[in-house]
Amino acid sequence: MNTVSALTIQQYLETAGRRIDEELDRLLPPADRFPPSIHVAMRYSVLAGGKRLRPILCLEAGRLLRGDERMLLRVGSALELIHTYSLIHDDLPALDNDDLRRGKPTSHRAFGESTAILAGDALLTLAFEILSCPGPPPAACKLRVIHEVAHAIGTDGGMIGGQVIDLQMAGREVDSQALEYLHSAKTGAFIRAAVRAGVLYAQGGEEDLARLTSYGEKIGLAFQIVDDLLDVLGTQESLGKTVGKDDRQHKATYPAVHGVEASQRMAAKLIVEACEVLEPYGERAGILQGIARYLLVRQN
Amino acid sequence: MNTVSALTIQQYLETAGRRIDEELDRLLPPADRFPPSIHVAMRYSVLAGGKRLRPILCLEAGRLLRGDERMLLRVGSALELIHTYSLIHDDLPALDNDDLRRGKPTSHRAFGESTAILAGDALLTLAFEILSCPGPPPAACKLRVIHEVAHAIGTDGGMIGGQVIDLQMAGREVDSQALEYLHSAKTGAFIRAAVRAGVLYAQGGEEDLARLTSYGEKIGLAFQIVDDLLDVLGTQESLGKTVGKDDRQHKATYPAVHGVEASQRMAAKLIVEACEVLEPYGERAGILQGIARYLLVRQN
Numbered sequence: 001m002n003t004v005s006a007l008t009i010q011q012y013l014e015t016a017g018r019r020i021d022e023e024l025d026r027l028l029p030p031a032d033r034f035p036p037s038i039h040v041a042m043r044y045s046v047l048a049g050g051k052r053l054r055p056i057l058c059l060e061a062g063r064l065l066r067g068d069e070r071m072l073l074r075v076g077s078a079l080e081l082i083h084t085y086s087l088i089h090d091d092l093p094a095l096d097n098d099d100l101r102r103g104k105p106t107s108h109r110a111f112g113e114s115t116a117i118l119a120g121d122a123l124l125t126l127a128f129e130i131l132s133c134p135g136p137p138p139a140a141c142k143l144r145v146i147h148e149v150a151h152a153i154g155t156d157g158g159m160i161g162g163q164v165i166d167l168q169m170a171g172r173e174v175d176s177q178a179l180e181y182l183h184s185a186k187t188g189a190f191i192r193a194a195v196r197a198g199v200l201y202a203q204g205g206e207e208d209l210a211r212l213t214s215y216g217e218k219i220g221l222a223f224q225i226v227d228d229l230l231d232v233l234g235t236q237e238s239l240g241k242t243v244g245k246d247d248r249q250h251k252a253t254y255p256a257v258h259g260v261e262a263s264q265r266m267a268a269k270l271i272v273e274a275c276e277v278l279e280p281y282g283e284r285a286g287i288l289q290g291i292a293r294y295l296l297v298r299q300n
Numbered sequence: 301m302n303t304v305s306a307l308t309i310q311q312y313l314e315t316a317g318r319r320i321d322e323e324l325d326r327l328l329p330p331a332d333r334f335p336p337s338i339h340v341a342m343r344y345s346v347l348a349g350g351k352r353l354r355p356i357l358c359l360e361a362g363r364l365l366r367g368d369e370r371m372l373l374r375v376g377s378a379l380e381l382i383h384t385y386s387l388i389h390d391d392l393p394a395l396d397n398d399d400l401r402r403g404k405p406t407s408h409r410a411f412g413e414s415t416a417i418l419a420g421d422a423l424l425t426l427a428f429e430i431l432s433c434p435g436p437p438p439a440a441c442k443l444r445v446i447h448e449v450a451h452a453i454g455t456d457g458g459m460i461g462g463q464v465i466d467l468q469m470a471g472r473e474v475d476s477q478a479l480e481y482l483h484s485a486k487t488g489a490f491i492r493a494a495v496r497a498g499v500l501y502a503q504g505g506e507e508d509l510a511r512l513t514s515y516g517e518k519i520g521l522a523f524q525i526v527d528d529l530l531d532v533l534g535t536q537e538s539l540g541k542t543v544g545k546d547d548r549q550h551k552a553t554y555p556a557v558h559g560v561e562a563s564q565r566m567a568a569k570l571i572v573e574a575c576e577v578l579e580p581y582g583e584r585a586g587i588l589q590g591i592a593r594y595l596l597v598r599q600n
Contacts, residue, residue, distance in 0.1 A: 005348060023489075029455060033456060035465050037468070038460065042455070050417070058527060076358040089417060096422065113394035113469055114392075114395050117389055117417065118395075118463060120421075121389060121420075121421075122454060125450050125454045128446060129451055132446040132447040133447065134444075139440040142439075146446065147433065147434070150426070150429035152474070154426060155335070155339060155425075164333050164338045170339070284492055
């Protein structure tokens with residue numbers, strides 16, 4: 001077992017997050033690029049902070065296999081643009097109707113609904129423009145990442161599919177199987193794809209891909225369970241978004257289906273398993289294992 | 301000059317349109333794929349008919365250069381998914397607030413706003429999943445098409461940028477320069493990209509690319525001028541959408557800025573030029589030239 005402490009990991013995550021932020025700032029069109037209103041809105045939501053979990057996982061999965069850091073920062077940041085698009089659209093009045101995100105007014109509250117819809121569309125589009133840029137790694141490798149990412153955020157077991165189910169299940173009785181499908185689709189598939197993107201950009205072998213995929217699946221599910229728990233147990237101040245909303249909207253969540261304590265145990269077990277999967281890499285896996293453990297104790 | 305008549309072209313377009321429809325039917329997830337509600341909505345909007353202009357241009361540009369028809373049908377159909385996404389989102393209450401599209405209720409009227417937003421997102425995402433599928437042509441060629449398409453539908457001189465300007469200009473005085481920028485971004489860039497995608501999939505040379513790009517730019521602009529004219533002169537029955545809306549919404553249009561007759565002359569001149577660009581290909585360019593002329597006399 002490695003000994004990277006929670007404090008060290010928190011510092012590491014902050015440093016990595018700043019590097020992602022810098023890369024995002026470079027990748028986004030400047031605020032005064034014509035037409036400025038859309039670029040201001042895109043930058044507002046992307047640069048509002050956030051954990052940068054997907055890019056960090058992509059970066060670290062690739063670094064574990066000695067991938068090129070600059071390329072990994074780039075692909076990871078493209079994935080963060082996709083994540084932000086999904087948040088902007090999820091927050092819209094017709095969907096979750098949220099006023100607050102990352103401690104600031106949501107995009108449609110700040111810029112109006114039409115700009116929010118188009119800013120989300122634009123971030124998704126820009127992500128694919130970035131993922132298809134000329135230059136290394138080989139085109140076949142980039143193409144595979146685009147294909148996997150598009151599938152992971154699509155309707156067939158991917159993010160949009162999960163969002164559809166989430167909206168439909170609100171207010172209904174949900175069993176544990178439906179709940180696991182929902183979370184696997186809504187957040188799991190994309191987190192898994194982020195880890196795999198790092199492996200593919202580093203041109204890792206099939207065994208690396210299998211191990212890191214398993215890691216990604218386990219922490220993806222654990223992340224969502226903890227998210228559900230924080231909605232019950234967290235404070236609005238620490239989360240930067242409205243709390244207790246899942247319950248008021250009768251959303252399908254782990255605490256609602258399994259209870260708080262059982263949910264906590266499930267998340268902890270997944271994290272232990274995720275760390276075990278990476279043991280063949282020895283100390284080099286310390287950061288990814290540390291991130292996994294940190295996800296369990298995070299307060300936002 | 302070639303002699304493909306308007307009638308022949310209309311028959312050709314109908315046949316090609318049916319082949320595109322069949323390909324779209326194959327590419328879209330079946331209506332009963334879980335979760336069905338989103339797949340029903342995606343199929344509803346895509347399979348509602350339409351001119352299939354972008355896929356047909358892609359197909360014919362590629363066929364001119366002896367590209368593989370099956371591949372061209374596939375990439376062209378992916379572009380039609382993107383076109384449909386843009387229509388669904390443009391029609392939303394927060395944007396153009398349209399009730400009717402291709403003679404049927406718009407997506408949000410038929411399925412509700414949340415499903416319409418997600419169905420648009422899903423079609424855009426699916427298009428990139430299809431464009432990045434394994435198999436021929438070479439990965440570098442597919443990657444270039446993805447990159448160009450993403451740019452053409454983005455904010456920087458592309459479709460979303462045009463939509464932003466369109467919304468902002470409504471009700472304001474617009475000069476001819478701003479109008480040309482608006483239409484070049486909103487429809488021109490994507491039509492140009494569709495033609496180029498056909499050339500790139502057929503692995504045409506730089507000279508082919510330059511000629512067909514020029515053809516694409518000219519017919520793209522002519523197409524939009526005719527679209528503006530039809531909104532003034534057409535009937536709701538033939539168009540399958542609300543007419544006179546541009547005027548009521550004080551949209552920036554060619555007839556509003558230049559008058560009806562001058563707009564007709566501009567469109568006709570562009571079509572003549574587009575046909576001339578393709579003269580080096582002799583009779584083989586007959587279909588693309590016929591399509592160009594047909595765009596001028598179309599009633600919907």
